[in-house]
Amino acid sequence: MSHLLEVKDVYKSYWRKKALQGVSFSIDRGKIIGLLGSNGSGKTTLMKLLAGLARPNSGTISIAGASVGPATKQVVSYMPDAPLTESWMRVKDAFAFHRDFYPDFDDGKAKDMMQFMRLNAQDRVTSLSKGMQERLQLTLALSRNASLYLLDEPIGGVDPVARGNILDAIVEYYNPESSILLATHLLTDIERIFDEVIMLKQGSLLLHEEVEEVRMKRGKSIDELFKEVYAEC
Numbered sequence: 577m578s579h580l581l582e583v584k585d586v587y588k589s590y591w592r593k594k595a596l597q598g599v600s601f602s603i604d605r606g607k608i609i610g611l612l613g614s615n616g617s618g619k620t621t622l623m624k625l626l627a628g629l630a631r632p633n634s635g636t637i638s639i640a641g642a643s644v645g646p647a648t649k650q651v652v653s654y655m656p657d658a659p660l661t662e663s664w665m666r667v668k669d670a671f672a673f674h675r676d677f678y679p680d681f682d683d684g685k686a687k688d689m690m691q692f693m694r695l696n697a698q699d700r701v702t703s704l705s706k707g708m709q710e711r712l713q714l715t716l717a718l719s720r721n722a723s724l725y726l727l728d729e730p731i732g733g734v735d736p737v738a739r740g741n742i743l744d745a746i747v748e749y750y751n752p753e754s755s756i757l758l759a760t761h762l763l764t765d766i767e768r769i770f771d772e773v774i775m776l777k778q779g780s781l782l783l784h785e786e787v788e789e790v791r792m793k794r795g796k797s798i799d800e801l802f803k804e805v806y807a808e809c
C-alpha cells in the first residue's frame with residue numbers, strides 16, 4: 577500500500593530566509609509521529625505546506641495519493657499554533673462552523689470530547705484561558721474523521737495534570753486508519769504516545785526513526801536524544 581504522506585525534496589523560503597531545505601520523508605497510516613526541532617527549525621512551515629495553507633518553492637507533497645490541494649484539504653485536519661476561531665463566537669458556534677464546513681465532522685465524537693475536555697457550549701471563545709482554548713481547538717481538529725491530523729503544539733498551555741488525560745484522549749479518539757503529526761517541545765510529557773519521531777534542524781531533516789529503535793539501539797529516551805542533538809542550538 578502506498579504511503580499516507582509522501583514529502584519529496586521540499587524547499588520553502590520566505591524571501592531570503594530558508595525555512596525548509598530539501599526535506600523528504602514518508603508516513604504510513606496508523607502512526608503518531610512527533611515533529612521535533614528547536615525554535616525556527618521549520619515545523620510550522622512544514623505543517624502549513626501539508627495543510628495547503630502555503631506552497632513549497634519546489635518539491636512535491638502527496639497525501640492519500642493526491643497532491644496538496646482541494647482534495648487533500650478534505651482529508652487533513654489542522655490544528656494551528658494560533659486559534660482559527662472568530663472573536664464573536666461562542667464554543668457552540670465554533671462547533672457549528674466546523675460541522676458546516678467539514679463533511680467529515682463527527683457530531684458524536686465532538687459531543688464526547690467536549691464533555692471530556694470540560695468545554696461549555698455557551699462560553700465565549702475569547703473568554704477562554706489559553707489551556708481551554710487549546711482544548712477547544714484540539715476537540716475541533718480531532719472531531720473530524722480525517723486521514724491526517726496536524727497538531728501544532730496542541731497542549732503547550734494545558735496544566736501538567738490535565739496533560740496526561742488529554743494525551744490519553746488523543747490516543748483514544750484517533751482512528752488507527754489515520755495518522756497524527758504532532759509538533760511539540762514538551763517531550764517528557766508527550767513522547768510516550770509517539771510511534772516515530774522526525775527531527776528538523778535549520779530547515780533540514782535530521783532524523784526520522786521509530787521511537788522503539790531510538791530506545792533500543794541508542795539506549796536513549798526521545799527527550800535525551802533531543803537534548804543531545806540540539807545541544808548547541
Ligand SMILES: Nc1ncnc2c1ncn2[C@@H]1O[C@H](COP(=O)(O)OP(=O)(O)OP(=O)(O)O)[C@@H](O)[C@H]1O
Nearest residue numbers: 590593594595613614615616617618619620621622
Ligand atoms: N511568514 C514568515 N515570514 C518570514 N519568515 C518566516 C515566516 N514564517 C516563518 N519564517 C521563518 O522560517 C523559519 C522557520 O519558522 P517556523 O515557524 O516554521 O519554525 P518552528 O520550528 O515552527 O519554530 P517554533 O518552534 O519557534 O514554533 C524561521 O527562521 C522563521 O523566522
